[in-house]
Amino acid sequence: MTTAETESVESFRARARAWLADTMPRLDENAPLPVLGDDDHEWVRARELQKTLYAGGFAGICFPREYGGLGLSRAHQRAFTEETAGYEMPVQLNIPTFSIVAATILDMGTEEQKRERISAAIRGDEVFCQFLSEPSGGSDLAGLLTRAELDGDTWILNGQKTWSTSAYAADWGLCLARTNWDVPKHRGLTMFLVPTVAPGLHMNRVKMVNGSREFCEEFFTDVQLPASAVVGEVNDGWAVASRQLFHERNAVGGGSPFVSGLAGRPRALGGQSPFTVAKATGRAAEPGVRERVGEWVALETVKNQMVARVSRAIGTGTLPAPGAALLRLFHAEAAQRSTDLAMDVAGAQIAAGVGTEEGIAGRAGVSYLSRQGASLGGGSSEMARNQISERLLSMPREQSNDRDIPFNQVKRGRS
Amino acid sequence: MELELTADQKLFQASARSLLEKDHSLDRLRRLEVGEPAWDRDSWQRGAELGWAATIVPEELGGGSVSGEGVRDLTLLAEELGSVVAPGPFLPVNVVLAGLVAAHGTGPDHTGTIEALASGEQIATWAVYEPGDQWSPDAARVTATPTGGGWRLDGTKDRVESGSEADLLLVTATTPEGLAQFLVPTAAEGVAVSPQWALDLSRPLAEVRLDSVVVDAGAVVGTPATTAEVLERQLQIALLIQCAEICGGLDKMFALTVQWGFDRYSFGRPLASYQALKHRFADMRTWLEACHATTQAAAEAVQAGSPDAAELVSVAKSFVAERAQWILQDCVQLHGGIGVTWEHDLHLYLRRATSDRALYGTPEDHRRRLADLSSL
Ligand SMILES: Cc1cc2nc3c(=O)[nH]c(=O)nc-3n(C[C@H](O)[C@H](O)[C@H](O)COP(=O)(O)OP(=O)(O)OC[C@H]3O[C@@H](n4cnc5c(N)ncnc54)[C@H](O)[C@@H]3O)c2cc1C
Ligand SMILES: Cc1cc2nc3c(=O)[nH]c(=O)nc-3n(C[C@H](O)[C@H](O)[C@H](O)COP(=O)(O)OP(=O)(O)OC[C@H]3O[C@@H](n4cnc5c(N)ncnc54)[C@H](O)[C@@H]3O)c2cc1C
Numbered sequence: 001m002t003t004a005e006t007e008s009v010e011s012f013r014a015r016a017r018a019w020l021a022d023t024m025p026r027l028d029e030n031a032p033l034p035v036l037g038d039d040d041h042e043w044v045r046a047r048e049l050q051k052t053l054y055a056g057g058f059a060g061i062c063f064p065r066e067y068g069g070l071g072l073s074r075a076h077q078r079a080f081t082e083e084t085a086g087y088e089m090p091v092q093l094n095i096p097t098f099s100i101v102a103a104t105i106l107d108m109g110t111e112e113q114k115r116e117r118i119s120a121a122i123r124g125d126e127v128f129c130q131f132l133s134e135p136s137g138g139s140d141l142a143g144l145l146t147r148a149e150l151d152g153d154t155w156i157l158n159g160q161k162t163w164s165t166s167a168y169a170a171d172w173g174l175c176l177a178r179t180n181w182d183v184p185k186h187r188g189l190t191m192f193l194v195p196t197v198a199p200g201l202h203m204n205r206v207k208m209v210n211g212s213r214e215f216c217e218e219f220f221t222d223v224q225l226p227a228s229a230v231v232g233e234v235n236d237g238w239a240v241a242s243r244q245l246f247h248e249r250n251a252v253g254g255g256s257p258f259v260s261g262l263a264g265r266p267r268a269l270g271g272q273s274p275f276t277v278a279k280a281t282g283r284a285a286e287p288g289v290r291e292r293v294g295e296w297v298a299l300e301t302v303k304n305q306m307v308a309r310v311s312r313a314i315g316t317g318t319l320p321a322p323g324a325a326l327l328r329l330f331h332a333e334a335a336q337r338s339t340d341l342a343m344d345v346a347g348a349q350i351a352a353g354v355g356t357e358e359g360i361a362g363r364a365g366v367s368y369l370s371r372q373g374a375s376l377g378g379g380s381s382e383m384a385r386n387q388i389s390e391r392l393l394s395m396p397r398e399q400s401n402d403r404d405i406p407f408n409q410v411k412r413g414r415s
Numbered sequence: 416m417e418l419e420l421t422a423d424q425k426l427f428q429a430s431a432r433s434l435l436e437k438d439h440s441l442d443r444l445r446r447l448e449v450g451e452p453a454w455d456r457d458s459w460q461r462g463a464e465l466g467w468a469a470t471i472v473p474e475e476l477g478g479g480s481v482s483g484e485g486v487r488d489l490t491l492l493a494e495e496l497g498s499v500v501a502p503g504p505f506l507p508v509n510v511v512l513a514g515l516v517a518a519h520g521t522g523p524d525h526t527g528t529i530e531a532l533a534s535g536e537q538i539a540t541w542a543v544y545e546p547g548d549q550w551s552p553d554a555a556r557v558t559a560t561p562t563g564g565g566w567r568l569d570g571t572k573d574r575v576e577s578g579s580e581a582d583l584l585l586v587t588a589t590t591p592e593g594l595a596q597f598l599v600p601t602a603a604e605g606v607a608v609s610p611q612w613a614l615d616l617s618r619p620l621a622e623v624r625l626d627s628v629v630v631d632a633g634a635v636v637g638t639p640a641t642t643a644e645v646l647e648r649q650l651q652i653a654l655l656i657q658c659a660e661i662c663g664g665l666d667k668m669f670a671l672t673v674q675w676g677f678d679r680y681s682f683g684r685p686l687a688s689y690q691a692l693k694h695r696f697a698d699m700r701t702w703l704e705a706c707h708a709t710t711q712a713a714a715e716a717v718q719a720g721s722p723d724a725a726e727l728v729s730v731a732k733s734f735v736a737e738r739a740q741w742i743l744q745d746c747v748q749l750h751g752g753i754g755v756t757w758e759h760d761l762h763l764y765l766r767r768a769t770s771d772r773a774l775y776g777t778p779e780d781h782r783r784r785l786a787d788l789s790s791l
Contacts, residue, residue, distance in 0.1 A: 275791060284791050287783060293791050294782025298730040302709045309418070309708040318418055329701045388700050389693035393673060396688040 006072065013079040019056050024049075024087040039214070043127070043169040046090035050124030053090070053260075060098075060122035062257040063106065068119030074257045074311075081261055089261030090124070096165065097121055098258040099251035101128035101174050104244040105193075108232045113193060117172065129167040130248075131175035131194065131218060132241070134160060136412065139383050141176070141245070142185040142238060143402065143410070146220065148177040148192065155192065155230075157200075157223040165377070167216035168205055170196050176241050179234060181408040188407055189237035191244075192229045199223070210370040245379060246321050252378030253327025254303065255311040272364040274341040280360035281349050292341045303334045322391035329384040335374035343368045423481040424491060430465050431495045439501050441760050444616050452580070453502035453617050456538070463535020467492060468508050471652065472516055477530035486718035489652070490659040490710065497660025498667045500763045502617035504577040506656045507540035508532055511585045513652035514541070514596065517645045518637030525636065528583065528598060539583035539598070541649060542572035542623050550776040552587055552594075552646055557625060559588040559595060565631040566590075566597065568605075571624050574774065578608050578621025585636065586625070587646070596636040596645065603628050615770035616763065647725060650775060651717050654728040657771040658710040658735045664764045665703055665742055671760070672696075672746040679751075686749065695745055702738040709734050726788050729781040736772040743768055 007015075053059040061077045063069025070076070102118050109117070120126040134144050146159025157177060167173060173194050180188030196203065200223040206215035232240040250256050274296040283289045310327050313319035319326075343350055346361040353362035375381035389395045402410040420428065438458045447453060463469070470485040470492065472478020480488040489509060496505055512532055515525050531537040543552050557570030568588055575584070584599045584606070601608055605628035613620040637645045673696060676687035686692050713731040716724040743765045747754035754761050772778065 275789065278791060290786035290791065291779050291782045293789070294729075294785035295733065295778075297726075297785045297789055298733045298782065301727070301730045302705050302734050305708040305712040306705045309711065310704065313418055316418070325697075326701050326704050329697065330705055333701075382694070385694040385697035386690075388697035389687075393687075393693075393696055393700060395676070395693050395696065396685065398690060 007076075009073070009075045009079050012072065012076050013083060016058060016080050016083045019058065020083055020087050023052060023056055024084070024089070027086055027088050039212075040169070042092060043166070045088075046092040047124045047127070049088060049090040050093055050122075052124075054123050059124070059260075060118075061260060063102070063118060063122060067106065067114050068122040077257055077260060081259070084261045087261075091261045092166070092169075093121070093127065094256075094259040094261065095251050096130050096248070097126075097128040097170075098260070099256035100244060100247045101130065101172075103247040103251075103256065103258050104174060104240060105231065107243045107247075108191075108240045109193075110228070110231075112228065113231065117193065120171075126171040127166075127169055129164050129170035129173045129196070129216075130244070131161040131164055131167070131173040132244075133163045135162050135217075138163065139380055141241060142189065143407075143412070144176060144178060144189070145412075146175070146177045147181075148179050148190060148225070150179075153227055155225040155227070157192070157194070157220045157225060159220050160218065161220075162206075162215075162217040163377075164216045164218065166214050167196060167203060167218065172196065173218075174231065174240075174244060176237050178407065179237075182406050183235075184404050185402055185407045185410065186238040188235055189241065190234050191231040191237040191240040192225055193231055194223065194225060194229065198225070208370060208373075210366045246324055248378045249324040249328040249384065250311075250314075253310075253324060253329075253331045254307040255314070255324060255327050257311075272342050272360055272367055273338065274345045277342045277345045277360055277364050281346055283345060283347070289345050292345055296338055296341050299334045299337055303330060306330055320391065322387050325384040325387035325391070328378065329381055329388065332375035332381045332384075336371050339364075339368050339371045339374075420491070421482055424488065427466070427481045427488060428491055428495060431462075431467070431492055434461060434465060435495065435499050435501055439499060441500065441763055444500065444502065444763060445757065447616060450610070453619055454504075454580075456580070459503050459538065460535040462503060462505070463533070467505060468512060468535060469533045471509065472512055472529060472533045476516065476519065476526060477533040478512075484718050486652075486655065487714050490655055490714040493656045493659035494663035494666075497663030497767070500617050500664060500767050504538050504540065504580065506618075506653060506660075507576045507581070508538060509656060510541050510649050510653045511539040511583070514585060514636060514645050514649040515598075517648040518596075518641055521641045522635050522637045523633040525598065532583075537582045538577065538580055539585060540575055540577050540581040541653075542575045542578070542584045542586045542599075544572060544574040544774075546571055546573045546622070550774075550780045552650070555587050555589045555594065557586060557588040559586075559590045559597060561591070562629065565629060566634065568597065568599065568625045568628040568630065571622065573611060573620070573622040575608075575611075575621045575623050576618055578623050579610055579619060584623060585649075592639050594642050594646070595639065596642060597630055597634045598636060599625070599628060599630055599634060603630065605629070613770070614773075615766045617767065618770060651724060651728045653775045654732045655710070655714055655717055657775065658706070658713065658728075658731045661735050661739045661768050661771055662703075662706050662710050664767060665706060665739055668743060668746050668761060668764050669699055669703055672699075672749050675750060692749060695749065699742045699745060702742055706735045706738055726785060729776075729784045729788070732776060733778040733781040733785070736768070737778045739768040740772065 060069030061072050065071040102121050105113050105117055132141055136145055148155045148157045175192045175194045176189055178188050179190040200221045202219045204217050205213045206217055207213050208215055274293050278284045278289050278293050310323055314323050342364040346364045349361040350365040353359045390397050469478040470480040470488040482488050515529050532539055545556050559566045559568050581601055586597045586599050605626045607624040608621050611620040611622045677685050679686045709731040713727040716727040747761050753759050
């Protein structure tokens, strides 16, 4: 499509507004808080909503047309997201399905993978997850131990992944595995697209401190994959993973163009803002409480302003891609400060619920318990700080004792 | 800093930079004797010739901006001045101009004053604080009492920037009908200006006593109906200048500290090789980006006169002023002992940032304002 044929943002917005009003269900602000740990129906719902978006011609706004998207700009997406305020949206699909996995397939996948997987996600037929972290470590991703070996034309996958968010609700996972043990760690990895229902893949759900069960762990026992499952080149999986980590930092930081509707997942995080807590606890008139709510308003605003600025700077090349780590780091700081402020505002009420229900103050308490999730999920804040200091400020890199050493000779653990 | 500047803006920036290099040095600031003025009228005049008091004044009133977006040019300039802690009445003159331009056409005519301020011929400042008070412009205790054809002003203002150097004061006072603003010459009978100790070496402050000062009806700025709006405009411009000059200073001090991290060694390694310090540099780099992001967003909103401008300047002030302290104190820490000496430049920036934090509303004041502006 040439620029001349592209619908203007304002016309797109007007059309979206009318369509949303006619078609999408309104959010019910008075609906009871959903129960953490039991969200299967939300995933069914998300697929339905995505199908509705697709049928209406409002799905995959920034994905290319040949892969089922609309091929429109960030500005179109932003306008659409603004218009969705107050409507139910399939926000569960934003991270990681669209903004991380589909974005990585778009950059690095084969033509067939792009045509089949991306369009299926846009249609609401498929959900994706990430099989990256392992029990032995997530920060040192390239040091992973899951192995894939070629048997004729078939790859045989063995090993274990963990902390994979919402994998139980997904159809495919991007799985990084070691395919050569005789070379240094980054050079012996390959990325695969793995069906979550593949024979030999066993999945458990892991309960988190806030009661959610969105974490999963997977055991791979002789899982067979065709050659067409490889994303990118064999033994060049690190190039794919690097793109994926970029998209992840960008998505978690709030800078992805593939997020539609509000990026957050208020349900999973408890979503009790200092503002809501101030109202619920009847403390809104206290000056100290008002100061804290004001601080929260400011931080949320600055976070969005930061996303706009850094995304634009990365887009124009003013900042290199590792600049996404700025968003990643700031997101964690803002999220954690918000949790802390909500706890302050709840004051004495955080320890108890309303009758046998946790209530809004109790939810703030639960949210506080999983506070550190914000600086771990999507790569830790420490790793973001390494990126910023080493890649943006060109400071000396951390010592690593596995550089240029064949992976099978690298020390793992104390023994 | 804006991400992309036009050629005209770059030229404007370069002209400011080269004048500052000629007229100003941190060393001079550091060596000021008690009572010695931090700047002189000639140097302000040279700045005004480059448009330092013209950006937010319409052309027909003697102003003009290079990009056609005066508030953004003002912000750009504030960053340049802030990056060298430049002395001079840049903030007070532009704040008064903001008020006079906002009120233009609604009350007595001040075209002559606007032109004289824009050209650098005259200097004006906002007399808004009163002794012992926190930021509370709505609660002025200075009174203005109607006399036959004019007004009589009584009371005391303090923290009046460049009060001793100014020709005119924009006095915020309480009248029987509510708040109003008056342009009062410092030479008027009954005005007593005395210097006040100031934390920021580059920004002289003064206490101003008004003892039965009589002004005519033409001294009023705006009308009772417009005063609130005009005050808000003055505040917005003051906050933007503060945030932008802090950003300019932070850029400079952060770059200096990064360089120090590479150059300074301990245990046979550069400081920049220690993860404990790298992580602090990373935090500072992130906050710095966020300071620019929020200042720029506020400038765009004020430029556009958008309805959320009041909110966005308070967001920016509350955030930038606080993070500036975090960043600058950490820069001191990473410098080691040299960072707490008079000879080092850091304290000059820390003084400016601390003074900016305090004036025109602290972060706490602006957070409460944000709560008021939200529906809490
Ligand atoms: C909410 C949430 C969702 C997640 N979703 C997924 C998912 O969908 N798929 C997936 O594959 N993974 C997922 N993860 C896992 C996540 O990517 C890892 O938790 C993260 O990368 C850290 O790895 P780890 O837990 O093994 O900790 P480790 O890597 O063992 O790190 C432990 C601590 O040491 C620090 N550390 C480690 N190395 C360094 C270093 N070189 N310098 C400084 N500090 C260091 C880390 O920052 C951390 O604080 C998720 C995690 C969370 C919390
Ligand atoms: C108020 C005051 C009083 C003093 N009194 C005396 C005195 O009476 N006699 C005297 O001899 N000295 C005195 N000192 C000097 C003081 O001991 C030094 O300032 C201090 O040891 C730091 O050394 P430095 O200033 O050279 O900074 P540097 O050693 O250059 O350190 C600069 C920064 O890098 C950090 N850093 C350095 N190495 C590492 C590392 N390996 N890992 C992590 N971070 C690192 C430091 O913590 C610091 O933040 C005084 C200093 C002050 C501020």
